[in-house]
Amino acid sequence: MLSNLIHTVNKAKYKKLADIVIEKTKDLNLLSDEDIKDAFLNTDEYLKKFAVLYVISERTLGLTPYHVQIMASLAMYDGYVLNMHTGEGKTLVGAMVAAMHASDGKEVTVATANEYLARRDSLSMKPLFESAGILSGYIEDRGETLQVRYSNLLSSCLMWLEDFIRVDMKNISHSSSVGSSGTVLIIDEIDYSLIELSSTPVAIVERVSSEVDVYNIFEAVKNAKSNATFFVFSESGEPRYSDEFYAYVEDYLVNILKMSTLDALYSNNYSIYISFVKCYTAVYGMKKDRDYVVSDDCVKRFDQRTGRTTRAGFEPALLEFLHQKELLPPPQKTSEIISCSLQHYVKSFEQIVGLSGTAMCNKLELNKTYGLKVFSVPPRIPSKLINRGYSLYKTDEEKVAACISYIQKKINSSQPVLVVCEDDMSAISYFNLVSEFTENVSLLISSNSEDDERSLINSAGENSRVTITTRMCARGTDIVVEHDEGLCLCVTAVGVTDVDDLQLNGRTARAGRRGEVSFFVSMQDSIFKGLKKDSIPYRNFLSLSQESIEFQNKELSSITTKPIRAFQSNRMKMYRENRSRVAVYEKPIEDQLIILKKKRLEIWNISAEQEYLTKMISKNITNELLSNHLHDVLLRYTEYHGDFNEKLKKMLGSQLTALWSVHNSKLKAYQRECTGIGAADVNKFKNNCKQAFEEFALNLNTNLLMSVMATMETELALISSTSGSFLDSRTTSQMADA
Known part of the structure; x- marks a missing residue:
């Protein structure tokens, strides 16, 4: 109110x-x-x-x-x-x-x-x-x-x-x-x-060498069995592994591969166990053109909600197994230097x-x-969009047949149709079906270039044109339509959330023009996979299913919208909870970026470089012998380098990044430990991060100083052609104590 x-x-x-x-x-x-x-x-x-x-x-x-x-x-x-x-x-x-x-x-x-x-x-x-x-x-x-x-x-x-x-x-x-x-x-x-x-x-990230035995683990997974009972679905329709799967993996690794006893499985060989599960996911749990696409000799993640692909998003080990599965060159193994949430x-x-x-x-x-x-903002012109609601069918076969019938009717009346599919695999399938009765059809998927996308969008509004795509098509772009009744939108799967479907409405009937959208849904769609067939919600949805493929019961489609929206709201809630969990485990790491920024600004604003380093030595090194030695190294280095001031800033900057990378790796290891299988201990993670931060902050100046001085020593050793380091074993020991 x-x-x-x-x-x-x-x-x-x-x-x-x-x-x-x-x-x-x-x-x-x-x-x-x-x-x-x-x-x-x-x-x-x-x-x-x-x-x-x-x-x-x-x-x-x-x-x-x-x-x-x-x-x-x-x-x-x-x-x-x-x-x-x-x-x-x-x-x-x-x-x-x-x-x-x-x-x-x-x-x-x-x-x-x-x-x-x-x-x-x-x-x-x-x-x-x-x-x-x-x-x-x-x-x-x-x-x-x-x-x-x-x-x-x-x-x-x-x-x-x-x-x-x-x-x-x-x-x-x-x-x-x-x-x-x-x-x-x-x-x-x-x-x-x-x-x-x-x-x-x-x-x-930065490149590092891989520690995963990709080939042998991949061969072991190929010889393992695939079983539908290994996969279960949450209430939101998200796939999960069943207890039967984990029991099978333990038995397979211990008794078939003779890897270890069960007691040792979760200690020395735990990394092999985790790699096996990731490889199994890549081989049996993920499908090309549904969960990922292959482009430019690289596996890219496919986002069903946007229809876009990205190189980021796959955990490194999983990405290695996907490359092995698709017979691609090994991906570049990377290690994270710095991260934050949006x-x-x-x-x-x-x-x-x-x-x-x-x-x-x-x-x-x-x-x-x-x-x-x-x-x-109040609309300039009232919308003329006709929303036909959700036509629900018992099986995928019925849904596909109904979609094809709808498309045929629209092109017979010369209207252009934009078919929005769940993924590339589905789009290719519909393209093949529509191509059987019309040549005036285009396919726009993630493998198309920006120029292809622009060209296909420009032609999508032509009379009788059918453009088959994912949710990527025409995002933020006007499709110029010739037909008086506007563009018809045929959506072949329900969105994860109501926002996903509402955004699609904007593809047609823009700025007061006419347009129509119809959603076609199957009880076999992923959104319903978490429902048990004997449950009341499942039976309620089933009672709303269409009886005819040729003709949509528009009243029934309209009624179906409300329970679909309620179902999407539950999924939205689960996504919201997941975002909260991510924020909880990212914030303790993000909060520590302030010390990195503060130190970086300090280095950028150094005006008297030699004096700055001299003060660092005096303030952080209490051992007199070591302090004198470092002052001597600094003096020698400035004599050799006329561009000392610029070189020092670069050395301090690069060594600060290296130290942060090590610290960040430690924080991420704590994060994985506290959010791994069977674990979710937020307080433990926060305490670990706090202790790591205190240690990092306490030793930052000393570690930064010693890293820079070691770099100077190495250069001096090369310049003067000496046989070893300026620091002898006694000084090195004292440095470590300091």
Whole structure:
């Protein structure tokens, strides 16, 4: 009740302010382009600034902002997350707000759903920023300091993490890394980016050698048996191994392979046991084009919720077994140097705003986790979308037949159809079926390039055209439709959550145009696999199944929507709990990044390098003999190197990264120990992290000093052609004691 009142008040407020902005544009239309730029840069009146941007948009982009776009821009500038319908012009709104914050002297990052959209929006909005006197570009653009930069959120987070391990201040990607204030993050599809992606930590890695006996374990798994009873499903439909599976693995390793006794299995050979389970998952539990795809001699993870693929996401050992399964070259084994969750990165900004077509669905979690409030922007034009609901069938065969019948009817009436499949494997299957009765069909899956995607999207609105894809197709892109009845969306599987399905609605009926969406669901879909066949929920769903393949019972499809939504809500709850668990186990590690940042800033800002190191020796080394020796090494090194100051900063920076990498590995080992099979001890993990942090902080300066001095010694030994190190065994022993 209160929230509705607040929304009504805000809507009236921003409607009135938008009227004022549009009224102010009348006095600006006669100004020259240069005067317009001056008016934007030299006024403190924010409503006038919005009016200037209105005029600039008309002149440079050929886009006259709608009244609701001005309302949306004003609300976002005030700090609201926008719930804004697809096709209402979110890209322009984000650019206008970015320009406003940049003119206030803030550094603005605009994060989009993928790299393609980041490049596209950066290029398309550049004339607006240039005419307003603001430097903008894609995040990888170098050579000048950008006031507004466009990026994919994951890429931006990685570049921020790289700032923590840079040896100098050159090419710093985020001003906050050097202590600057005034940073703003604008996120497109903010609910998906901040909530759904937050459960996957982002990491920077380095190459290391593999310790897994991939070939022999793979051969052992190939000779083991596969059994359907080894897999069970949770209530949410997630696959899990059964107790029968673990009993089989123990028996197979001990009695068949004669590996060890059962008592020893979980001690000396525990790593073999874990590797066997991971390999079994790769061989029998995962399917190509469903769980992963192969591209460029590399296995990539497939995300059913977005239809996108990524190189990240697979645990290294699992990735090695997948490569072995697909007869690919071994993947590069990596070790993590530094990591954080997206949540931690996002909270490094002083202000977070964003927009999405489904933000209202996640407004409670956005508020609880990030303190964000959502403003629902009134639609410019009422939606003409016809949602046919969920047509439920008993078997996959019936569902597929119904989909094909639906597609045939639509192309017979010349309407274009976008078929959205669960994964690449399903999309290929539907493509083959549709190809039997029409040549006017296209396949858009993860293996297509950006150019392919752009071309196929451009043709997807042609009459009688069938485009078969996953949920990746046309995200954030207008499909221009020729037919008066608009684009038909045929979705062949229910989404994991209601947000996943609501986002699909935005693929058609954009900006007041006509369109239709129909969901086709089978009782054999993964979302129902956790239901027992004798359970009441299963029987209730079964009672809603369609009787005819040729004709949809539209009333029954509409009724089915409510229980499907309830089922999706339960899955959403489980995902939310999983995100909370991830946050609990990532936060103790992320909190320690502050000492790395503090020390990095200290090194970057050293002005008297030799004096800095001299003080470090005097402060941290109490052994007189060792102290004198280190002073001598420092003196000799400065004599040999005229560029000592620059070299010292680089040495300190690289050694700090190396020390952090070792410390991070220790923290991750604690994390694996406390979240492994049969274990989940948060307090133990926190205590371990605390002790490790205290030890790291206590010894950081000494360890950093000794690492740098050892590097200097090695170089001096090479330069002077001595036979050994400057430190004899006695000094080395004293150094260790110190």
